[in-house]
Amino acid sequence: MELLVCIKQVPDTSEIKLDPETNTLIRTGLTSIVNPFDLNALEAALEVKDANPGARITVITMGPPQAQIALRECLSMGADEAYLITDRAFAGADTLATSYTIACAIKKLQQDQGHPFDIIFCGKQAIDGDTAQVGPQIAEELGIPQVTYVCGIEVTGDTVKTKREHEAGFEVLETTMPLLVTAVKSLNIPRYPQLIYSIRANRYDIGMLTVKDLDVDPKRLGLQGSPTRVRKVYQPPLRAAGTVWQEPPQEAVGKLIDALVAKEVL
Numbered sequence: 001m002e003l004l005v006c007i008k009q010v011p012d013t014s015e016i017k018l019d020p021e022t023n024t025l026i027r028t029g030l031t032s033i034v035n036p037f038d039l040n041a042l043e044a045a046l047e048v049k050d051a052n053p054g055a056r057i058t059v060i061t062m063g064p065p066q067a068q069i070a071l072r073e074c075l076s077m078g079a080d081e082a083y084l085i086t087d088r089a090f091a092g093a094d095t096l097a098t099s100y101t102i103a104c105a106i107k108k109l110q111q112d113q114g115h116p117f118d119i120i121f122c123g124k125q126a127i128d129g130d131t132a133q134v135g136p137q138i139a140e141e142l143g144i145p146q147v148t149y150v151c152g153i154e155v156t157g158d159t160v161k162t163k164r165e166h167e168a169g170f171e172v173l174e175t176t177m178p179l180l181v182t183a184v185k186s187l188n189i190p191r192y193p194q195l196i197y198s199i200r201a202n203r204y205d206i207g208m209l210t211v212k213d214l215d216v217d218p219k220r221l222g223l224q225g226s227p228t229r230v231r232k233v234y235q236p237p238l239r240a241a242g243t244v245w246q247e248p249p250q251e252a253v254g255k256l257i258d259a260l261v262a263k264e265v266l
Helices: 038-051 063-079 096-114 132-140 195-203 248-264
Strands: 004-006 010-011 033-035 056-062 080-085 121-125 146-156 160-165 170-174 180-183 206-210
Touching: 004 038, 004 096, 010 063, 033 038, 033 063, 033 132, 033 146, 038 063, 038 121, 038 146, 038 160, 038 180, 056 063, 056 096, 063 080, 063 195, 080 096, 096 132, 121 132, 132 180, 160 180, 195 248
Parallel strands: 004 056, 004 121, 056 080, 080 206, 121 180, 146 180
Antiparallel strands: 010 033, 146 160, 160 170
């Protein structure tokens, strides 16, 4: 069984700052981490591997050379192979161009190994963009089924039984391989890196995939292939502190009505 996990190295959102002129993230000096939802996706793949001896896990990411750090963290948790999709031509990509590029890289890896990946795992969304678009778009580019917001997964033969969460409750679906799933936080608790895997991760020669390695349409790459345009990014104004009345309910309601009348709400 061949499993693939798509991850992203993201800035720690507690330290994010925006460039007021370009409306882009200021990444200089920021601490980078593996997108938390992608760690849930990796743990799901590791659990499937634990239950299916002989299964292999490949991890890929698209980004600058320093994204190798994120890949090595995944290797230290138990992934078998890792590839970095990197090229200046990919810079400035929105979700559409990113998913297209990653899908082309996946096709390249599938061609090299002679068969498709059985399950592709993604986090439900990246914490820096919060779009939840890349995973589903990859599935569309590959022409395979997708199950999003997965909080439970069980593999039996060629059938994958998933439990997905949404606002109205849960759905249980059965899908045949190959397919793509996106993981939510409640799916599992990611394991810690192990020493033996960490040693291997530090010595591992990560594969590099550039434009020259992929069969791509240059017009669909990077900024040129990105129809998204961010006109303005700003922080909403902070709300003023509310008023608390300590009086009995009857008197407090009266004061609330008086306050709403004074503000011409009523």
